[in-house]
Amino acid sequence: MTIGKKVFESSQEWIYRNARPVDLARWQYHFENGTAENVLKTLSYYQNEDGGFGHALEADSWNPQSSPIQTWAAMEILREIGFADDQHDMIKGILRYLENGKDFACEVWQNSIPSNNDYPHAFWWDWSENATHYNPTAYLCGFIIKYTDKGSALHDKGISIAKKAVSHFMNSSEINEIGDGHLNLCYLRLRQFCEELNESNIFDMRLLNDKLSNNIKPFMNNLQLDNFCDGVILEIIKAYRDELCLITDNKNVVETICTHLYESQRDDGTWDIPWNWNEYPDQWSISKNWWKAYGIIVNLLFLKQFGHLLR
Numbered sequence: 001m002t003i004g005k006k007v008f009e010s011s012q013e014w015i016y017r018n019a020r021p022v023d024l025a026r027w028q029y030h031f032e033n034g035t036a037e038n039v040l041k042t043l044s045y046y047q048n049e050d051g052g053f054g055h056a057l058e059a060d061s062w063n064p065q066s067s068p069i070q071t072w073a074a075m076e077i078l079r080e081i082g083f084a085d086d087q088h089d090m091i092k093g094i095l096r097y098l099e100n101g102k103d104f105a106c107e108v109w110q111n112s113i114p115s116n117n118d119y120p121h122a123f124w125w126d127w128s129e130n131a132t133h134y135n136p137t138a139y140l141c142g143f144i145i146k147y148t149d150k151g152s153a154l155h156d157k158g159i160s161i162a163k164k165a166v167s168h169f170m171n172s173s174e175i176n177e178i179g180d181g182h183l184n185l186c187y188l189r190l191r192q193f194c195e196e197l198n199e200s201n202i203f204d205m206r207l208l209n210d211k212l213s214n215n216i217k218p219f220m221n222n223l224q225l226d227n228f229c230d231g232v233i234l235e236i237i238k239a240y241r242d243e244l245c246l247i248t249d250n251k252n253v254v255e256t257i258c259t260h261l262y263e264s265q266r267d268d269g270t271w272d273i274p275w276n277w278n279e280y281p282d283q284w285s286i287s288k289n290w291w292k293a294y295g296i297i298v299n300l301l302f303l304k305q306f307g308h309l310l311r
Helices: 005-018 021-031 036-044 068-080 089-099 114-118 137-147 153-171 181-196 205-221 232-239 241-247 253-264 281-305
Strands: none
Touching: 005 021, 005 281, 021 036, 021 068, 021 281, 036 068, 036 089, 068 089, 068 137, 089 137, 089 153, 137 153, 137 181, 153 181, 153 205, 181 205, 181 232, 232 241, 232 253, 232 281, 253 281
């Protein structure tokens, strides 16, 4: 089973007619020999003077102000294209934003920020004063640990918070955390950032990996196959492909998902977006198209990685 030329071209046409410049640049990078420089250029328009990202880069929040979650979205794009130049102004800006403390409270970078409520957004980005969450803080700590100098104040802060985050995660039995793909991805990225530095003494990497595996097992055995368009589940599967064949009831998870992606792709080259904002219908109709572009890219990248994309 493969995605053939005609189906690929349907996705390509949809991207060129509907995608934001940043997603068009991502498409060109992955499928048309485009450059990382072009991705960086289009991504830079979402970066604010404080170094953080806003302007609906995370398409479910139209807040133009910098926020940790929209900055996380930028980090994922940088990771997606393999960009890791710690001397680049974009990465320096991100670190400056994380250091300034603007959206940091209760030992976490806030999952949502008060100004979200002033702009169209999905209901899960409503500001709540009591919201304390390690999504995306665990991820941001990994980014800090990788890209800051050892001994710097921000590096030490990243390590300190990472230890607390991992301790919380290891001791958590809350169902909403065990089954939260976004949260598990944040801890997976924290682990990967540390592995890339050969940094194994901050916390017990083996125990963290075991915890992730234990969380992912029930999560993967109850896959909701229509929830791939934000890329989170696919990233977890990429990282745990071999283990999933051992720890889940489905012994061929990758093939199952590739088949589903093939069968569920629409004639126009897109996949359905299974979530809804419940409010702001005009803005949601625009964001939904942004997500379709995002979904096309992450789904075709998954198919490409596992040999199911012919062009």
